Amino acid sequence: MLGMSRAGLAERWTLFVGALLSVALGVALVQSSLLLLISAATFDPPPGVSEAERMQISDGATAAVSMLGVVLGGAVFLAGFVISSTFAFTVDQRRRDLALLRLVGGGRGHVRRLLLGEALLLGLAGAGLGIPAGLQVMALQAWLMRRFEFVPEGFTGQWRMWILGVSFGTGILLAVAGVLVAARRAARVRPLEALRESGPAARVMTAGRWIAGLIFLGGALALMIVAPHGGPSGGVAMAMNVAMPASVAVVAFAPLLVPLIARLMPVGGGVLGSLARASVRDARRRSASVAAPLIVLVALVVGNTAAGVSFTASGVDELKRTTHADFVVEGRGPAGAVPGVAAVSTELALPGEVTYGEGEYEEVVGASVLVVDPAAYSAIHGTPVTLAGRTAVAGPGGDVPRVGPVRLRLPGGDLGELPVTGSVPAALSGGASLLLPRGLVPEAQLAEASAVSFVALEPGADRAAVRAALARTGPVSDLDDWLRADAATRDDTNRKVMLIVLGLGGLYALIGVVNAIVIGAATRRREFAEARVTGLTRGQVIRAALLEAYAVTGAGLVLGALAAGGAFIAVLATTSAVTGTANLDIPWTLVGGVVLVALTVTGLTSLITSWSATRRAPVTLLAARE
Amino acid sequence: MLAVGTSGPLLHSVFLMTTTLTTTSNAISLYGVSRVFGRGAAAVHAVDDVTLEFPRGGWTAVMGPSGSGKSTLLHCAAGLEKVDSGRVLLGDADLTAASDAELTALRRTRIGFVFQSFNLIGALTAEQNVALPLRLAGQRPRRADVRATLDAVGLADRARHKPRELSGGQQQRVAIARAMVTRPEVLFADEPTGALDSTAARTVLDLMRAMADAGQSIVMVTHDPGAAARADSVVFLRDGRVVDMLAGATAHQVADRLAEWER
Numbered sequence: 001m002l003g004m005s006r007a008g009l010a011e012r013w014t015l016f017v018g019a020l021l022s023v024a025l026g027v028a029l030v031q032s033s034l035l036l037l038i039s040a041a042t043f044d045p046p047p048g049v050s051e052a053e054r055m056q057i058s059d060g061a062t063a064a065v066s067m068l069g070v071v072l073g074g075a076v077f078l079a080g081f082v083i084s085s086t087f088a089f090t091v092d093q094r095r096r097d098l099a100l101l102r103l104v105g106g107g108r109g110h111v112r113r114l115l116l117g118e119a120l121l122l123g124l125a126g127a128g129l130g131i132p133a134g135l136q137v138m139a140l141q142a143w144l145m146r147r148f149e150f151v152p153e154g155f156t157g158q159w160r161m162w163i164l165g166v167s168f169g170t171g172i173l174l175a176v177a178g179v180l181v182a183a184r185r186a187a188r189v190r191p192l193e194a195l196r197e198s199g200p201a202a203r204v205m206t207a208g209r210w211i212a213g214l215i216f217l218g219g220a221l222a223l224m225i226v227a228p229h230g231g232p233s234g235g236v237a238m239a240m241n242v243a244m245p246a247s248v249a250v251v252a253f254a255p256l257l258v259p260l261i262a263r264l265m266p267v268g269g270g271v272l273g274s275l276a277r278a279s280v281r282d283a284r285r286r287s288a289s290v291a292a293p294l295i296v297l298v299a300l301v302v303g304n305t306a307a308g309v310s311f312t313a314s315g316v317d318e319l320k321r322t323t324h325a326d327f328v329v330e331g332r333g334p335a336g337a338v339p340g341v342a343a344v345s346t347e348l349a350l351p352g353e354v355t356y357g358e359g360e361y362e363e364v365v366g367a368s369v370l371v372v373d374p375a376a377y378s379a380i381h382g383t384p385v386t387l388a389g390r391t392a393v394a395g396p397g398g399d400v401p402r403v404g405p406v407r408l409r410l411p412g413g414d415l416g417e418l419p420v421t422g423s424v425p426a427a428l429s430g431g432a433s434l435l436l437p438r439g440l441v442p443e444a445q446l447a448e449a450s451a452v453s454f455v456a457l458e459p460g461a462d463r464a465a466v467r468a469a470l471a472r473t474g475p476v477s478d479l480d481d482w483l484r485a486d487a488a489t490r491d492d493t494n495r496k497v498m499l500i501v502l503g504l505g506g507l508y509a510l511i512g513v514v515n516a517i518v519i520g521a522a523t524r525r526r527e528f529a530e531a532r533v534t535g536l537t538r539g540q541v542i543r544a545a546l547l548e549a550y551a552v553t554g555a556g557l558v559l560g561a562l563a564a565g566g567a568f569i570a571v572l573a574t575t576s577a578v579t580g581t582a583n584l585d586i587p588w589t590l591v592g593g594v595v596l597v598a599l600t601v602t603g604l605t606s607l608i609t610s611w612s613a614t615r616r617a618p619v620t621l622l623a624a625r626e
Numbered sequence: 627m628l629a630v631g632t633s634g635p636l637l638h639s640v641f642l643m644t645t646t647l648t649t650t651s652n653a654i655s656l657y658g659v660s661r662v663f664g665r666g667a668a669a670v671h672a673v674d675d676v677t678l679e680f681p682r683g684g685w686t687a688v689m690g691p692s693g694s695g696k697s698t699l700l701h702c703a704a705g706l707e708k709v710d711s712g713r714v715l716l717g718d719a720d721l722t723a724a725s726d727a728e729l730t731a732l733r734r735t736r737i738g739f740v741f742q743s744f745n746l747i748g749a750l751t752a753e754q755n756v757a758l759p760l761r762l763a764g765q766r767p768r769r770a771d772v773r774a775t776l777d778a779v780g781l782a783d784r785a786r787h788k789p790r791e792l793s794g795g796q797q798q799r800v801a802i803a804r805a806m807v808t809r810p811e812v813l814f815a816d817e818p819t820g821a822l823d824s825t826a827a828r829t830v831l832d833l834m835r836a837m838a839d840a841g842q843s844i845v846m847v848t849h850d851p852g853a854a855a856r857a858d859s860v861v862f863l864r865d866g867r868v869v870d871m872l873a874g875a876t877a878h879q880v881a882d883r884l885a886e887w888e889r
């Protein structure tokens with residue numbers, strides 16, 4: 001069977017280029033992310049840096065490790081998704097070949113073994129390409145991590161010999177797992193299908209599709225319903241995870257939905273338009289295969305970006321409403337002494353390390369600590385804070401326990417065990433993990449802290465005059481401007497992670513689209529030839545194929561928007577529940593960019609493939625009977 | 627009464643005749659076979675209560691107007707299409723009761739197919755196509771055997787060519803070689819000359835005549851009275867029913883009779 005697998009691959013290589021590329025990219029990403037993850041986890045800060053810097057570096061490394069974890073998971077999910085849908089589609093396009101094998105005495109096991117053999121070869125070849133490519137990807141990823149300041153200059157990924165085994169294993173596993181479902185389905189091909197020129201279209205909405213679709217739809221709905229009740233951090237996390245199951249659900253129902261929506265696309269009347277429309281309807285499977293990666297692309301990129309932007313904006317709004325201050329002064333100048341100032345809360349921020357829990361459950365997390373004057377903090381932020389002696393209060397970041405003892409280490413000294421006696425409400429935009437009273441931290445350790453003062457004016461005070469006076473103590477900003485800038489810096493890491501992950505997802509989805517179109521065209525040569533002997537010119541055939549590609553792309557974009565809509569609803573519900581005002585910012589430039597890229601890629605691929613599929617004179621194709 | 631293929635793990639499967647246990651001299655027998663496509667008002671009785679016996683070692687042609695059910699009858703007789711009622715026997719083995727795995731084993735060992743569109747696997751050479759059924763049966767075919775089979779259809783020098791490098795008549799002869807390599811009890815052919823010109827068709831028919839003379843049972847569907855006249859007997863179908871039979875007729879007689887039934 002392996003011999004036949006090899007012959008099949010050589011003969012129909014155009015069907016497999018896409019699968020090969022996606023295996024190779026999957027292997028490259030898994031290998032690179034894994035190597036970098038280990039390098040980052042074992043990374044030692046260079047000797048001679050201060051303790052504060054060391055804490056920052058290890059904080060960055062922690063963020064890098066979790067980012068790489070997300071990339072690793074994302075790479076496996078997308079590779080699995082693209083590879084299995086590519087295989088499913090190639091198998092579908094080869095039903096006649098497989099039926100023929102059955103006709104001359106091949107059993108179901110033979111069909112399964114043939115496809116598994118192909119997958120095995122593809123997995124090996126994909127890993128062979130992916131391993132050297134992975135080194136390039138690693139250099140790129142390490143560069144991005146240095147540039148985005150997850151890791152200091154001088155950080156590089158380290159090669160490990162055992163990764164060879166992991167990479168080959170990954171390639172084979174991805175390919176073989178990807179083909180399992182398709183092989184099961186293919187084994188049910190009936191021998192008689194070999195005798196029909198165009199076999200009865202295999203049923204597109206299989207029981208498996210219905211079940212998967214309903215399960216993922218249920219998952220998306222559950223996240224949408226629960227997110228508003230998840231509090232700031234839980235709600236955000238859940239809302240950010242709606243797009244994925246929602247898009248998988250829509251993809252599962254794509255064979256039903258795509259033809260329905262493609263019919264509404266304006267592809268024009270005339271004979272070519274109606275030909276394109278008929279093609280979309282007739283080849284539901286092919287249409288769904290092209291639309292599927294687009295659906296995932298739009299849902300993930302637009303849904304998640306909109307969610308991120310909306311939550312940031314909503315967090316800033318929340319802070320604007322809860323912070324009773326007019327100006328923010330950087331530094332620790334004597335802002336309180338300026339005439340016209342009613343209240344000042346000077347807040348000193350320090351990096352730290354918090355340990356909580358006991359024994360096996362002990363956890364050490366990097367944390368940010370804010371040293372405050374409780375009375376002033378209460379007045380400015382509108383929330384009561386009681387801090388006396390050796391106590392701490394859980395801050396708006398909400399990432400340490402709200403009661404119980406914690407151990408706190410700051411640069412330059414261990415503060416020992418502190419009881420957490422209370423908490424301030426968690427904010428959508430996060431913030432400090434712990435609030436400490438001024439007296440607790442030795443003055444020497446505070447020297448390195450960055451300080452800001454929130455300043456509230458007396459009623460009727462002259463804003464301009466006060467501002468001018470404040471400017472002599474340090475740089476002054478309006479509260480709104482400062483909040484926006486602060487949110488942007490704080491979100492920076494998240495945004496960079498999203499950029500890397502979504503960029504990767506987008507790349508994968510585009511490969512998926514190209515795959516589907518190339519496979520579709522490779523098996524359509526005969527259909528094109530028939531159209532030409534019926535009287536269509538080559539140009540008309542190509543134009544009809546292009547119109548069809550546009551109708552399907554349009555449907556994919558609309559359905560992707562539908563899945564992204566699930567995320568939008570979760571965002572609206574969550575921001576409304578957490579901050580009291582529903583908020584949704586849709587990044588229209590990004591939407592425009594995605595639409596443009598999708599149309600360009602599908603258009604170009606369709607043109608190139610149908611052009612090359614119609615290169616030979618139609619008679620030569622119609623005469624060949626294999 | 628125990629009639630199973632010669633090899634493979636499916637030996638335990640036993641095809642029992644449920645009625646008479648007399649060993650028949652028929653290669654294929656159909657008893658009251660019907661096949662209906664669709665249901666309700668749209669139902670098509672493609673094969674309608676057909677009882678037919680194809681003798682062992684004989685070459686039978688099946689003729690009839692387009693849509694009369696010839697292909698469906700052939701598919702039912704070969705176990706490719708399930709029947710709605712009636713029974714199909716290959717020798718003494720009941721095909722209508724056989725499982726998918728059992729039918730697969732039969733296709734590998736006791737049944738051969740040739741079709742109008744030659745249905746070769748494009749990725750494989752002529753030689754590899756011919757060897758395929760043996761390899762699927764788990765054997766390691768000897769190159770000499772495969773070459774001998776190709777030689778029998780006059781294509782020894784084309785063993786390493788792929789189907790697209792062969793003419794239509796050559797492709798059909800490779801398909802026949804592939805069907806014959808397992809030495810099947812019955813060869814089914816659906817319009818084997820339908821896509822060939824008259825010279826290529828004659829080569830293929832000569833080949834089949836020689837095989838029939840050597841004792842091969844053949845069931846062949848054809849539109850061509852000339853081809854049908856090469857067979858030992860001709861069965862006429864219309865609307866899914868057997869309406870007539872001829873034995874040892876000339877092409878003229880076959881054509882006249884066909885014209886009658888097509889009126």
Ligand SMILES: Nc1ncnc2c1ncn2[C@@H]1O[C@H](COP(=O)(O)OP(=O)(O)OP(=O)(O)O)[C@@H](O)[C@H]1O
Nearest residue numbers: 663664670672690691692693694695696697698699
């Ligand atoms: N899979 C199918 N589904 C529905 N109807 C079918 C199917 N196969 C055959 N039929 C119908 O059964 C009838 C007999 O078809 P069949 O292919 O056996 O005819 P035929 O005699 O071989 O015709 P031709 O000479 O044109 O090949 C036809 O009316 C056809 O429409």
Ligand SMILES: [Mg+2]
Nearest residue numbers: 696697698816
């Ligand atoms: Mg027919």
